[in-house]
Amino acid sequence: GQQVMQIPQYQHVQEGEDFTTYCNSSTTLSNIQWYKQRPGGHPVFLIQLVKSGEVKKQKRLTFQFGEAKKNSSLHITATQTTDVGTYFCAWRAGNNRKLIWGLGTSLAVNP
Amino acid sequence: NAGVMQNPRHLVRRRGQEARLRCSPMKGHSHVYWYRQLPEEGLKFMVYLQKENIIDESGMPKERFSAEFPKEGPSILRIQQVVRGDSAAYFCASSPPSTYGYTFGSGTRLTIV
Numbered sequence: 001g002q003q004v005m006q007i008p009q010y011q012h013v014q015e016g017e018d019f020t021t022y023c024n025s026s027t028t029l030s031n032i033q034w035y036k037q038r039p040g041g042h043p044v045f046l047i048q049l050v051k052s053g054e055v056k057k058q059k060r061l062t063f064q065f066g067e068a069k070k071n072s073s074l075h076i077t078a079t080q081t082t083d084v085g086t087y088f089c090a091w092r093a094g095n096n097r098k099l100i101w102g103l104g105t106s107l108a109v110n111p
Numbered sequence: 112n113a114g115v116m117q118n119p120r121h122l123v124r125r126r127g128q129e130a131r132l133r134c135s136p137m138k139g140h141s142h143v144y145w146y147r148q149l150p151e152e153g154l155k156f157m158v159y160l161q162k163e164n165i166i167d168e169s170g171m172p173k174e175r176f177s178a179e180f181p182k183e184g185p186s187i188l189r190i191q192q193v194v195r196g197d198s199a200a201y202f203c204a205s206s207p208p209s210t211y212g213y214t215f216g217s218g219t220r221l222t223i224v
Contacts (some may be wrong), residue, residue, distance in 0.1 A: 033212055035212075035213075041217075042189060042202055042215040042216065042217050042218050043154070043202070043204075043213075043215050044215070045212030045214065045215075046212075047212075048211060048212055056173055088153065088154070096159075096167060097142060097145060097159065097166075097206070098156055098159045099144075099156070099213065100155065100156070101146075101153050101154045101155075101156075103152070103153040104153050108149075
């Protein structure tokens with residue numbers, strides 16, 4: 001069956017350093033979404049990627065979808081303490097609208 | 112435009128009682144999803160509903176758990192005869208007819224004592 005790994009599980013950085021989290025799938029994904037969940041909060045939708053090789057930017061965040069649509073990454077440039085939280089990738093399996101979720105990468109930022 | 116409204120935010124139940132969690136989707140959203148999250152863990156899919164229909168309940172335990180999304184009113188996740196292991200955060204999300212991102216409610220933190 002389909003396996004999607006999200007790595008790393010945890011990342012601790014100094015404020016100002018960059019951060020990247022990856023989602024890697026054993027099979028082709030039709031699309032991938034990224035969410036952020038602050039400690040004690042709820043997931044918030046960040047972006048959806050659909051096209052092969054797609055790159056989207058939101059201020060300091062850069063999202064990529066691999067050419068083979070089997071992997072995706074979220075890169076944060078010059079992290080800030082407001083970036084603290086858990087970043088999840090999620091994808092749809094087949095025609096079903098429900099999302100399957102990665103286990104998340106928890107980001108801690110030292111001021 | 113109010114977001115997804117979940118209530119209560121916190122719910123404490125004794126073992127054996129019933130827990131009812133409510134979710135009102137965003138205006139214009141016809142699809143509702145329930146997820147469960149344990150501390151330091153990801154989101155586990157439970158059930159996906161449209162108005163008056165359960166579309167996918169593959170993640171919901173067969174016993175004690177039920178969900179509905181009536182024609183009028185909020186979606187309800189019902190847990191009967193709660194046990195300690197039911198303690199978790201339960202999130203509801205909604206989405207529009209187009210396949211785009213979910214909007215989540217603030218969740219219900221259920222504690223079983």
